Amino acid sequence: MRLALPLSAVTAMSLALAACGDDEEIEPVEVASGAGGQGGDGGDDGEGVGPEGKADGEACAVNEDCHGGLCLTEEDFGWAGGYCTRLCDTELLPCGEGSECLPQGSFSLCLKSCEETSDCGRAGHTCVDVTDDGWTMCFGGCDDDAQCKSACDEDTAFCVAEGEICDSGEDEDKDGLQDCEERDCSTTTACVESVAAACAEAIDVSEGGRFTGTTEAGTNLFAALCPGLTTSVTGTGMRERVFRFVAPAKGAVQIAATATATEADFDWYIRESCDDETTLLGCVPAFGPEDAPLELLTEAGQTYFIFIEGKNGMDASYTLDVSFAEEICGDGARVGTEECDDGDTVADNLCSNECRVNLETLCAAAATLTEATTVGDTSEGTQGVTASCGGEGGELVYRYTPETSGNLTITATPEGHADIVLYARSDCAAQDSEIMCADDPFESGWPESIMVEATAGQPIDIFVDSYNAASSGPFTLTIAPAE
Known part of the structure; x- marks a missing residue:
């Protein structure tokens, strides 16, 4: 998601x-x-x-x-x-x-x-x-x-x-918001004091872990205008719970919110500042068990506020999972902005001592495909290559040399929460040699396919990439003649 x-x-x-x-x-x-x-x-x-x-x-x-x-x-x-x-x-x-x-x-x-x-x-x-x-x-x-x-x-x-009348409980200006949810009301004494108190009492989730509860006894002060194909409103007139995450170091925090009861649906959103709606980062519906968590990069002291709102006139029962990983180059774990981390200090192998991918080395080590089907896991790859349609997460590189000329359909089918970005190049290390790139911007977790024109004996470099680090995961790659 x-x-x-x-x-x-x-x-x-x-x-x-x-x-x-x-x-x-x-x-x-x-x-x-x-x-x-x-x-x-x-x-x-x-x-x-x-x-x-x-x-x-x-x-x-x-x-x-x-x-x-x-x-x-x-x-x-x-x-x-x-x-x-x-x-x-x-x-x-x-x-x-x-x-x-x-x-x-x-x-x-x-x-x-x-x-x-x-x-x-x-x-x-x-x-x-x-x-x-x-x-x-x-x-x-x-x-x-x-x-x-x-x-x-x-x-x-x-x-x-x-x-807007700021204490009426009504939406006079017809924008979907009411009372202290409105910018028009945000400077009134009553709203300033109420919002400040709610932000100060936000539940601290900086240590990470699993947090469960309900919005039943929460505040009714916040909402979000969520742009998309049409602008929608989340949380208007509904009670919410507010959480605060403060990063202890540079790294990445992963966040997932799921409903604990099928009838208790909810929406949630994230801001960088609790009392400033202009710092909204995005709005998300309740997660399912197969959805990848959100991953947000952090610097030491960076703060995110998470709002879980009731929906459809009902309070929400929720589970909020929060985990943080510090970015330490050389510890063997790829985190945050690291493109790779092989745990050593060698500068000229695949992963430099600054945790950056040496592209020529990566391409030289591309796995040779001899079968029409193979499996892999992008979370085990590097994170240093992107394409015209995306690919900010982990990637694996394959080299396929066709025996005959003709059009080929290359398909990568993800498993679990993996979200695939698939592309091919005629020259692995040259971004401008891209042949085709596929990533559905609206659907995650679905197969991605590209069709390329193959020439017998000429290698094609295939990248199975991920939308972002949190959506890296297992997949099946197949190559077949185009229908």
Whole structure:
């Protein structure tokens, strides 16, 4: 099971474009042929398009305010003061200079381009990298109540029709949170004092071990907005237990939480700071017995807070397992950031005296495959090679020389909690010789397969790798002609 890391603010904000109001859809706007976005050469007067209207990204209240004929209103989208835009198509109806066309499922919209937030020129607007590779646009929202007709929800950064009342037990701003779970309420005296007390009383699990209990007598102060394909809320209005782990040294801590009763399901999440929801690392459902524990790297004194929350209106019975291993190069145990640890001080063998893999030596020692099926365990390998699709955990390397030419299907089937990353290279030591890489980002514990074109007599180097250190484990590797 993988820890779902929080998405960037851009993903959360872009999701807002897919919904207008509660369940409304954006209606198509008739745009005159040749009409571009702001600064474009077009300007024909089409129905709903004002040639003197406002440019993309400017404030608006109704569609007719905008040159592009479409206003993302504050009421429907939560973007303070509204946002002028237009429907677009990168080929048929591109945006004009100063705007970019952002696909949003069945439609696309022109958003103002930017290099930094100051380019957006409006309070509450943010210059956002929508792809994490430099494609930046101005997104709306808010960061102060004064920008909105009613209130600004600090948790979502959108304007809302009604602000949160911090002691009502209700979710007035409709963001899924309530009372002290809200950022809007986090600075009130009552919430500050209650949260501080709960954090100070967090159960210390730094020594490791197994901890069992129930959320029945826990606090009701915390929750988490868990981004994913859609943003979900964990723990709102439910009692929780809070745990604190403080690392005694550099190394790695493994954490697993399982339900002790089938009817007592729960969710759990981890923060680096107990009272700061912005330090959320991820949200995870209750583990099953075959799931690999989470592994988090540590420095001495690093602290993690673990929250176990009731779910579906019920308190949760749980078992929390915590174990820590110190990273000591030369002790024979591979831990944390070590790529290998053979227990000696020889610098030029497979594992250097700095616990780093000598790739040429690793490749020279690749196991030769003479059979179509073999078994292995990535936890017994090194942890120094990655591929284009991942592979942060343990790996084993195999060399296969086909007797005949043709396409081959190579499959690695994991056992237990192992999570496989499978890839092949034409030159073991050269990362740019990668032929193909496979790792399902949504499913762990499933077989991974790649198909490669083989030439008789030419070796193929096969890497059976792992998603991360905690998911290393046993597998079966098979090679067969492609069907």
